Amino acid sequence: MPKIAIASEDSKGLDDVVASRFARAPKFTIVELDEKGEVQNIKIIDNPGAQATGGAAIKAIQALINEGVDIVIGPAFGPNAQAVLAEMKIKNMVIPAGTRIRDAIEKAKKEYGLT
Amino acid sequence: MRVKLAVTGGKGGTGKSTVATNLAVLIARERKLVLADLDVEAPNDHILLRAGLENEEPVKIMLPFIDYRKCTRCGACAEVCDTGALVLTRDKTPYIIPRLCSGCRACYFVCPEKAIIEGQRIIGYTYHTRVSMKTGSFDLVTGVLREGEEHTPPVVLAARRRASKLAEDVVIVDTSAGTASHVAIALEGAKLAIAVTEPTPLGLHDLEAILRILDELGIEAWIAINKWGIASSEKIINRITEIARDYHAEIKAKIPYSRDIVDAYVKGTPIVEADPSHKVSMIFESLAREVIEVI
Numbered sequence: 417m418p419k420i421a422i423a424s425e426d427s428k429g430l431d432d433v434v435a436s437r438f439a440r441a442p443k444f445t446i447v448e449l450d451e452k453g454e455v456q457n458i459k460i461i462d463n464p465g466a467q468a469t470g471g472a473a474i475k476a477i478q479a480l481i482n483e484g485v486d487i488v489i490g491p492a493f494g495p496n497a498q499a500v501l502a503e504m505k506i507k508n509m510v511i512p513a514g515t516r517i518r519d520a521i522e523k524a525k526k527e528y529g530l531t
Numbered sequence: 532m533r534v535k536l537a538v539t540g541g542k543g544g545t546g547k548s549t550v551a552t553n554l555a556v557l558i559a560r561e562r563k564l565v566l567a568d569l570d571v572e573a574p575n576d577h578i579l580l581r582a583g584l585e586n587e588e589p590v591k592i593m594l595p596f597i598d599y600r601k602c603t604r605c606g607a608c609a610e611v612c613d614t615g616a617l618v619l620t621r622d623k624t625p626y627i628i629p630r631l632c633s634g635c636r637a638c639y640f641v642c643p644e645k646a647i648i649e650g651q652r653i654i655g656y657t658y659h660t661r662v663s664m665k666t667g668s669f670d671l672v673t674g675v676l677r678e679g680e681e682h683t684p685p686v687v688l689a690a691r692r693r694a695s696k697l698a699e700d701v702v703i704v705d706t707s708a709g710t711a712s713h714v715a716i717a718l719e720g721a722k723l724a725i726a727v728t729e730p731t732p733l734g735l736h737d738l739e740a741i742l743r744i745l746d747e748l749g750i751e752a753w754i755a756i757n758k759w760g761i762a763s764s765e766k767i768i769n770r771i772t773e774i775a776r777d778y779h780a781e782i783k784a785k786i787p788y789s790r791d792i793v794d795a796y797v798k799g800t801p802i803v804e805a806d807p808s809h810k811v812s813m814i815f816e817s818l819a820r821e822v823i824e825v826i
Binding site for chain 2: 468470471472473474475477478481482484496499500503504
């Protein structure tokens with residue numbers, strides 16, 4: 417059952433939108449899918465990178481590693497973020513800022529064959 | 532007696548390097564001089580002086596390696612890391628991202644198992660070139676940060692130290708734009724700083740920022756307004772005068788915008804050398820005279 421983390425503007429769950437940045441997104445919405453690809457669990461965490469003075473992307477990724485995330489969705493990923501995500505075997509998917517989280521999850525399901 | 536003069540200014544593209552190289556050529560006629568290009572992210576004094584980069588020395592910083600046989604996965608190294616260069620996998624195995632590491636050694640000191648091995652990494656280079664002009668010669672020290680690197684201070688420091696070692700009479704440091712910590716490192720120990728600005732709203736804004744830094748550091752500040760005559764609305768000129776007064780900084784030069792400076796710049800010959808009787812050269816001449824009097 418894959419876990420997907422979405423860089424999010426707020427804590428509104430599936431009705432929230434993809435944040436304008438990955439490393440400094442205010443929140444991460446983490447959804448767990450069941451075998452059929454249905455959302456089973458939603459957890460919202462604060463992004464420790466949001467207030468970091470430096471190395472924001474790494475702090476954000478550390479939180480995602482600790483949560484056991486398999487796929488991360490954000491509007492863009494910098495070179496440091498991409499390198500570390502690849503090393504940690506976390507897939508990243510670019511979805512434009514402002515996309516509803518509900519729709520972003522559907523796109524990810526299609527992309528990774530989770531339905 | 533060694534004296535350090537800094538050329539800085541806050542905003543980028545105001546002509547710091549133009550002022551620094553022209554002053555260097557003039558002052559070198561009378562004193563033994565070292566020009567240190569500490570704008571390590573984009574050093575260009577050597578281009579303006581048509582000089583090569585010679586006598587390369589690497590700038591190395593510590594890079595940690597982990598002895599995984601000793602590591603107990605306690606996570607202390609990642610916790611203390613300030614730059615995010617240490618990531619822990621889910622089972623808390625530390626993983627190092629060299630590009631983000633500033634070489635501070637905090638992980639090395641904090642590791643209870645002594646599992647951190649001290650390695651090294653080259654983040655930049657310093658160079659020393661002898662620059663010959665018709666009227667004399669001087670030493671140019673240049674710091675260059677390797678492309679893709681993020682940690683400028685060690686390279687600025689290495690170039691500054693190399694210049695100090697060579698210096699007999701005068702060191703002129705040419706700082707990078709802005710007010711970041713590496714600019715303060717470049718300014719450290721200066722007796723006098725010339726803040727080069729331009730009569731634009733951004734020039735004004737960044738001038739005030741650098742004057743505040745100089746005030747904090749206790750360095751006497753002079754102001755040189757370059758590109759005088761472009762967009763110089765009365766409002767901006769009045770504001771520059773006000774700021775100068777607020778920070779007890781004297782406006783020492785108004786360098787008119789001139790196509791001839793650009794031509795000399797492109798040819799790699801400072802205007803004071805290319806055209807000594809030019810009105811701009813005369814302004815540099817009187818500025819250099821004032822500098823020599825102070826030092």
